[in-house]
Amino acid sequence: MNGVAYTRDDEIHISANYIQRYLGDIKTEITGVVYHEMTHVWQWDRSPQTVAPRGLIEGVADFVRLKVGYAPSHWMKPGQGNQWDQGYNVIARFLDYCDSIRNGFVAELNKKIRNGYSADYFVELLGKIVDQLWSDYKTKYSN
Template identity: 50%
Template sequence: MKAHAVAAALLTVALAATAGAVTYEVNNAASSTAGGQRFDREYGGDYAKQVLAGASSFTWSIFNQPSPADRSPVDAVILTVGDVGGIASTDRNNITLGAGYVAGITGNDFKDQVTGVLYHEVVHVWQAGLQDYGSHPWVYEGIADFVRLKAGYIAAGWAQPGQGGSWEEGYSVTARFFDYCDGSVKPGFVAGLNAKLKGGYDADYFVQITGKTLQQLWQDYKAMYGN
């Protein structure tokens, strides 16, 4: 078992003491499709519940939210395997995993690939400030991939450290940038950013947390990797 999988299992055990009333539900609404059948056969609802719980606990630790009072007011995280296009999506506390995506996964790390997607989507359940998602999606997708990165579920094709043309590219490019901000500039940067996002997005948050503008941070990040 991979180290990050062991950590997730331990976090799941710890969940009983910290999760309060949060429940985790899994529904397969695509059981007649190849992807739905593969989900049941190779992943399973019980395992998915454990992953949702572990991902939630891990997200709370990244966001520095040890108490339920610190978190978004969610009492259930619901995963549905659906016969829909795309990989996955999240609407409030409802995550939809695309059966077509599940059917098309190749390689011998099937479970890790699905788990990485679920970690990303669980972050969207718990992160703050999603009312501004439409105007600044890169921030929210970057945070979600940052949590996935720290959990050890890096996907094939992800940007490497220092890659990317703009901090607004989102996903793995922004996640790598946030990893620099969190690890080399201000420990706890992502937790601080998520907390400030409760009031909506403002570029000045970067100055407030790190003492540097967003532009300065990006320039320093690129310079660190010779770009």
């Protein structure tokens, strides 16, 4: 298979080719991948009415990987990136910031996504539009 791993029907599939080619600490890497993929099992991203951006869904999974201590060293550091939805690990870092404003934010966001997606969820949960939150995030790490 191409890529690293995927989850379908609550089953996690990890690429044997990826494992074979990986040069670092394979136990740590695979543990991180499993945390990421397990997140997809409990996420609300599979119903027909849920149209959350794929990057956000993957960013939440990387957020979980980050929170349990399995973020790879090659990920962007806090404050890096040009926009909040630039890539999975940028989103993870941004969601970590949002979660620091309101503990449980990511879980609440996941709950709301059950019935569809709206950028207004950031306003409902944190009181600011996502672009303002991104600006605040960038300011926090600009020093």
